[in-house]
Amino acid sequence: MPRTVLEVRGLNIWLAGRHVVKDVSFSIEEGTVFALMGPSGSGKSTILRAVNRLLDLYEEAEVKGQVILDGVDVYSPDVDPPWVRRRVGMVFQYPNPFPHMSIYDNVAIGPRLNRMVRSRKELDELVRWALEKAYLWDEVKDRLHAPAAKLSGGQKQRLSIARALALKPRLLLMDEPTANLDPVATEKIEELIIELKREIPILLVTHDPQQAARVADYTGFLYYGELVETGPTSKIFTEPENPLTERYLLRRLGAR
């Protein structure tokens, strides 16, 4: 039986007093992609930010429930938020490499911040590994010290992925990673997701059901803070149990 990497149990989140995530539970196993799909404002990104405790930075956020990463509840009082964030990589909706740094420094900053490497050689190898994993190495190997701001949108997003991978995370969070990319760049990222999941399980947030259908092994449908239905992607898309899921999928798929 595959190992469970992340288990979310009875998660409730309030933002400025508004109950935006209601009693959500799901889990992610080694070697899989779990897609959270749902309309805008349904709480998908909020759940993602609860997993790596980025919500701690929002003054008005309140979290209840359990988020268990490798057997450790990340909300237990003796857990330090940076410790969690080092183990969970995150890729954002808007490609956001640090614009004032070179391509190399963008990948190297995680290991440097966390003192993960002892020598320049070790760092060089780690940067190369992460860029290769993110399908970016061949495009940038001759200009590693060029500013990251000069890359194309798709390249920037792959650089953001490489930056997250350089910490060798146990789990990768992706917050609508292709929302701001063209179809060609989107396809590349989706290929990358399928390739990466073998080593790092991925929690993918998307408002595009077709993307979930293309890349996810398991899918959950989130509707106004409630996880309406979860299950293997093929089952959700062919025989959804909840009429809400069916309506959502029909409306979206019917638009084609």
Next chain:
Amino acid sequence: MPRIEARRRLADLAGRALIVVLAAAALAPLFHLAATVTVNGVEAIVRSGAGFFTEPPDPTDPAHPGGIGPALWGTAMLVTLSTLFAVALAIPAGVFIAEFRRAGISRATLLLTLVLMEFPTVLVGLTVYATVVRAFRSLGVNQYGYSMLAGAVALALVVLPYMAVQASEALRHVPRELREAAFSLGASRLKTVYRVVLGIARRGIVVGVLIGVAKAAGETAPLLFTVGGFFNTYPGLLDPGGSVSLLIYEYAWQAQEGYHVLAWGAALVLMTIVAGLMLAARLLVREVRL
């Protein structure tokens, strides 16, 4: 119908003419000022030649009145020192105001900064007189107690709040997603600021520093009671001295023509310095927007 049309056109024309005239009226004093300073300043500098920038003043001979060398050196010294002092305090203060907004001490810092910004500069000068200058006098640092160091402290207090507020604004404009990216890599709050956010905001911070430098170069009141107003010898750090702005103030109301010539020349030099710094700041701001 055509008559109404004609009336509309006339009203439109009159309105436009009024706007042009008012705009010209608003800008006229500025052009007059710049032109007067340039014409008189160039004439003054021509009388002394390149020596205007190095020689001490000799106002007894209007045909060859010497130069403003020591005052120019004084301005360079005061601006450099006060900028160093102010930046050392303003950047941590800006970080505090922008990044630690939940802490009460952050709000207190902002409030104090705003109060300091509105504080009359002549009182800043008096405060430094009452503390640094009097202490130096009783310690016998020099005969008068006035020093370039005291002037730099007063100028630093005047420009510090501008630099701090500008730095906090620049930091605040760093997009949330870049901040979140830094946190998501396991960076602490302080490391996020020092390794990432400050780097992204650096242009905006430099713009604030440049504006502060320009202000420091032009300020006169903070120096009235602190540097002593000596324009004839090149001052050291603990000596009394002067600045270009203070020289203009002191010389412009003397009776003899030689003083006026020097003051005009000094005015052109000061205007060029300040305009150059402001232009550099504008260019940097434009680059930030790209």
